[in-house]
Amino acid sequence: MNRLFAAAALTTLIAAPASxxxxxxxxxxxxxxxxxxxxxxxxFWHPMENGHAMDMGAPEDIFAMFKGEKIDLTGSLTAMTFKGADNEAAAYEATLPVKRNGDYIVALTPAPYYEGSEDIYIQQITKTFFNKGGIPTGWDEPLGLPTEFVPLNKPNNVIAGSTFSAQLLSEGAPVAGAEIEIEYIAAEPDMETNAAGEATVGAMPGGALVAITDENGVFTFGVPRAGHWGFAALGSGPDTEHEGKELSQDAVIWIKAYDLE
Ligand SMILES: [Cu+2]
Structure with missing residues (x-):
């Protein structure tokens, strides 16, 4: 809750985005x-409002899980510059080699990012799901990350207008009463130019969209629109300190919704 209030307070001072x-x-x-x-x-961005992008450090780890086999992707990491609508920021590219049918679950552990306005570090451990051939092979299994979301709906083809649920884990245990921020990629990045595309929606009034997990660590969101939706739990991870400062170790999950046509 503190970080949401801090972001809102900051907004009134410097008109910075609240999402x-x-x-x-x-x-x-x-x-x-x-x-x-x-x-x-x-x-690392504010994608819902097509806003400020942050400089990433070299990621600590990135891998894909395919049928229980871990594929190290760190060797494919390449630095690049992302051009947001407001600014440019250090970012990275990686390559996922896809061969056989099934789920490829990518997990990124970025370097902790220092957020000066809050005097804390932020580390968003992020899961994104890829699938070849429409064959499900483990999207609903945890990867054993320090904190992660485990989806309860197949995350690579959610129908716009349906719902998406996931369970939040910290060191493998459900996290009840956690605040989940919900975000939409308004201006999808261009894969050739590494620039934000045209924004398809504007920022929401009232700041970040938020849900709360139930006693089993589960939240549900009604997905109103096709596109990429992200969910973040702030501070759900076990690590709470980095270089003598507070660390918010967060879990992030991305899903893709499609219109039923
Ligand atoms: Cu921010």
Whole structure:
């Protein structure tokens, strides 16, 4: 709660955006038909308002889980510059090699980011789901991350207008009563230019969208629109300190919703 209030208070002072930081692991379509290398854009941004982008440090880890087999993606990391609507920021690219049918669950552990306005570090451990051939193979299994969301609906093809539920875990245990921030990628990044595209929606009045997990650590959100939706739990991870300062170790999950046509 503190961070939401802090963000709102800051807004009145410097007219900074009130919505949330979100770590992206982005590619336009998570549903893959042919084998090949899938480019991923790792961007730390305010995607719902097409707002300020933050400089990422070199990620601590990135891997994909495929049928219980861990594929190290750190060797594919390449620095790039993301051009947001307001500013440019250090970001990264990675490559996901997709060969066989099934779920490829990518987990990114970024370097802790120092947020000067709050005098804290933020580390958003982020899961994004890819699938080849429409064959489900483990999207509903936890990866054993320090904190993570485990989806209760298949995350790579949610129908716009339906609901999405997930369970929040910290060290494998459900987290009840956690605040979940909800975000939409308003201006999808261009894969060639690494620039934010045209915004399709504006920022919401009233600041960040928020849900609360129930006693089993589960939240549900009615997904109103096709596109990329992200969910973040602030401070749900076990690590609370980095370089002598407070660390918010967050869980982030991304899903892709489609219109039923
Ligand atoms: Cu922010």
């Amino acid at each position: 949330a930081h979100f770590q992206l692991v982005y590619t336009p379509d998570p549903n893959i038909e042919r084998p090949g290398d899938v480019p991923l854009k790792l961007i």
